[in-house]
Amino acid sequence: MSQKAFIEFLDLEKNYSPHTVLAYRRDLELFSDFIQDTDPTLGLEKVNYSLIRNWIVHLVDSGISNRSINRKISSLKAYYRFLLKTGSIDQNPLARHKALKTAVKLQVPFSKEEMQEVMGLLNAEAGFKGTRNRLMVELFYATGMRRAELVNLQLRDISRDTKSIKVLGKRSKERIIPLLPAVFDSLNQYLKERSGLESIQDESYLFLSEKGRKIYESLVYRVINSYFSTTSEKVKRSPHILRHTFATHLLNEGADLNAVKELLGHASLASTQVYTHNSIAQLKSIHKKAHPRNSED
Known part of the structure; x- marks a missing residue:
């Protein structure tokens, strides 16, 4: 019962995304299965840290990365904090746990040249699909928004007076992002093409498919990957890399x-x-090239 209450807490009170809630649920189920195999009479509320350590060792032996293990343990931490808060337990078995060491995973952003090449390709395309795809790329690069945030943008989120857009982020946190003049022009061009669709079923959403339905995340990924695969040799060519590019x-x-x-x-x-x-990597490169001491013998 406590697991069900925890999942409802994440969904209804914390307002986590369905994808995040599902990840928490799977982690708990995986741990629960391990505990049942170890001792069928033992519930998760009675688990001690020694058993959790055994599970961690089992995951390591199974070839699961430290990063993935840390994420699973993070789910357990949240669960036991919930049990502590609701009075189901009086001591958190993970209170002194330290995360496993992981290598720093740096995402390689697109270069300015790669961005210019892609924008050149997009500027050459016309019609509904071309203007929509161009606006997608421009919004990612000019605002740094997440893929799910872009998919869920609505027409009412656009302010023509302030030339800005309202984005609903994680945990329903809103933020206002100004739009560059070029992006605002692309937005107007797209809206003009959008109004010419034969049928629109999801009228409130900004981005639509050619059939007038709200777009979905895998479509956005395919669009980004398709354009950048022609100009970039990077392994990862996703909307998230555009977010990194924006920030960098x-x-x-x-x-x-x-x-x-x-x-x-x-x-x-x-x-x-x-x-x-x-x-910092770029600053080091500039420093090495420009500093007078670098040319000394």
């Missing part, structure tokens, strides 16, 4: 870290600081 290019041009944090919709500055690694 802003920081490289001297943007304030706190301002970038607000634009990205991050809850903490630590999440935004990940992007400074790419900026």
Whole structure:
């Protein structure tokens, strides 16, 4: 019963996305199955840290990465915090747990040249599909929004007076992002093409398919991957890399870290600081080339 109450808590009170709730549920089920195989009489409320350590060892032996294991343990932490809060347990078995060490995973952003090449391809396309795809890329690059945020944009989120767009982020947190003049022009061109669709079933949403239905996340991924595969040799060519590109290019041009944090919709500055690694790499390169001492014997 406590697991069901926890999942309802995540869904209804924390307002997590269905994808996130499903991930938490699967992690709990996986751990529960392990405990049942170890001791069928033992419920999750009676688990001690020793058993959790055994599960971690089992996951490591199964070839699961430390990063994935840490995510699963994070789900358990949230579950036991919930049990502690509701009085189901009086001690959190994970209170002193330390995450497994993981290598820093840096996402490689697109270069300015790659962005210019893709925009050149998009500018050459016309019609509904061409203007829609161009606006997708421009919004990702000019706002840093997430893929799910773009998919769920509605017409009412656009402010023509302030030339800005309202984005509904994680945990229903809203943020207002200004639109560059070029992006606003692309938006108007797309809306003109959109109004010419024969049938529109999901009228309130900004981005639609050619059949007038709300677009979906896999379609957005295919669009981004398709265009960037022609100009970039990077392994990852996804909407998320465009988000990294947005943040990295802003920081490289001297943007304030706190301002970038607000634009990205991050809850903490630590999440935004990940992007400074790419900026520091560029600064090191510039420093090495420009500093007078570098030319000395």
